[in-house]
Each structure stands twice: as structure tokens, then as C-alpha cells.
Amino acid sequence: MRKPTPTLAVLISGRGSNLQALIEHAQRTAAYRIAVVISNRPNAGGLDLARDAGIPVEVVDHTTFTDRAAFDAALAERLDGYATDWVVLAGFMRVLTEGFVERYSGRLVNIHPSLLPAFPGLKTHEQALAAGVRVHGATVHLVTPALDHGPIVDQAVVQVLDGDTPQTLAERVLALEHRLFPRAIEALCAGRVAHAGSLAMVGAASQPLIMNIPLVDEHYGQKA
Numbered sequence: 001m002r003k004p005t006p007t008l009a010v011l012i013s014g015r016g017s018n019l020q021a022l023i024e025h026a027q028r029t030a031a032y033r034i035a036v037v038i039s040n041r042p043n044a045g046g047l048d049l050a051r052d053a054g055i056p057v058e059v060v061d062h063t064t065f066t067d068r069a070a071f072d073a074a075l076a077e078r079l080d081g082y083a084t085d086w087v088v089l090a091g092f093m094r095v096l097t098e099g100f101v102e103r104y105s106g107r108l109v110n111i112h113p114s115l116l117p118a119f120p121g122l123k124t125h126e127q128a129l130a131a132g133v134r135v136h137g138a139t140v141h142l143v144t145p146a147l148d149h150g151p152i153v154d155q156a157v158v159q160v161l162d163g164d165t166p167q168t169l170a171e172r173v174l175a176l177e178h179r180l181f182p183r184a185i186e187a188l189c190a191g192r193v194a195h196a197g198s199l200a201m202v203g204a205a206s207q208p209l210i211m212n213i214p215l216v217d218e219h220y221g222q223k224a
């Protein structure tokens with residue numbers, strides 16, 4: 001018997017460009033089905049992207065709750081109505097309580113715009129420029145109670161260029177996120193990612209996405 005298509009709930013707060021990348025990948029490959037998109041902001045642009053794709057949408061407006069635990073409980077109740085295999089944070093800008101994270105442990109995934117464990121939190125592109133790193137990127141990871149920690153599923157790397165601003169860097173990283181996220185979710189859905197403790201192990205076939213960085217070695221010349 002054919003296995004049922006894995007299902008996702010995608011949580012957003014804003015424009016939803018990563019959500020759009022996930023939608024398009026599902027349309028192309030049927031690697032997973034997005035069963036619902038939930039936003040904590042009623043006016044998130046991503047809600048329209050979901051509606052246009054015929055995906056059910058829900059809003060759990062965090063401003064209507066007195067505390068984090070009450071919001072998370074309402075969110076969990078809404079999520080559980082869809083009983084999805086995976087809960088995917090795609091630009092969901094709320095810190096989740098430990099209870100919520102534990103409830104979805106092992107099937108809660110996030111994308112973060114830095115090469116974790118460097119630069120957790122906000123303003124990651126500013127942090128990268130301030131630190132003077134030569135490479136920067138994005139990480140898909142399983143969510144654990146510590147913010148922006150958790151087993152790394154996949155990463156993508158961009159070169160930091162002379163004259164980069166947080167804006168130019170953000171644009172290049174985001175373009176790469178749109179390739180990274182769907183393939184990481186597909187790998188998870190296909191059961192190609194094992195995780196033990198703080199480490200996730202992705203099949204050897206999966207190479208990190210490395211953009212625009214020709215491999216140059218002074219002894220061996222240009223490799224690619």
C-alpha cells in the first residue's frame with residue numbers, strides 16, 4: 001500500500017515568502033501536503049498566498065491573549081484539529097513556551113537566517129556584518145526549548161561581499177532559504193533525517209547548499 005502523503009501545518013507571521021517556496025515545492029513534487037497555514041497576525045501577507053493556493057488558513061491573534069501560555073494553548077488546540085505530521089515555523093515571530101515545544105518535539109521545524117549556532121535571535125544580518133564573518137547563510141533545525149538551538153537539519157551558505165549591507169545580505173540569504181527550506185522539509189518528510197540528542201543526521205547524499213563561492217585553493221587552483 002502507498003504511504004499517505006506527509007502533512008504540514010505552516011506557522012507564519014508576515015509576508016510568507018518561505019511559505020510560498022514550500023507551496024510551490026508541494027505543487028511540483030507532492031513530497032508533502034500543506035494542510036493549514038496559521039498566522040498570529042491577522043494581516044500577514046502569507047495568508048493571501050495560502051488562500052490563493054487553496055490552503056485552509058487560521059488566525060490565532062496573539063494580541064488577544066493575556067500571556068504566552070494562553071496563546072500557545074490556543075495555538076496547540078487549533079493545530080491539533082489538523083493533526084499534521086509536521087509543524088513548520090516559516091517566519092513565525094513568536095517565542096514558544098517550553099510546553100508547546102515539548103508537545104511537538106521531534107516534528108517542529110524552524111528556518112533561521114544565519115549559520116547556527118552563530119547569530120541566534122533577531123537582526124542576524126547585522127550581527128554577521130558586525131562580526132566580520134566571510135560567509136553567512138541560513139539553517140533549518142528542529143526546535144528545542146532553547147531559542148534557535150536544536151538539531152541542525154540543513155544549511156545554506158552565501159559569501160559576504162565587500163559593501164554588503166544588512167539589506168543586500170538579507171536578499172541573498174532569503175533567495176537561498178527558498179531553496180533550502182523545501183528540500184529540508186522534503187528530507188524530513190521522507191524520513192531521511194535521523195536525530196539523536198542534539199544532532200540531526202541527514203543522509204550522506206545531502207550536501208549543504210553553497211552559493212557563489214568557487215572553491216579556490218592556492219595549491220590546486222579553482223575547483224568549481
Ligand code: GRF
Nearest residue numbers: 015016017018091111112113
Ligand atoms: C526568514 O528570513 C526566515 O528565515 C525568518 O523569518 C524570515 C521570514 O520571511 N525566520 P518570509 O515571511 O518567509 O518571507
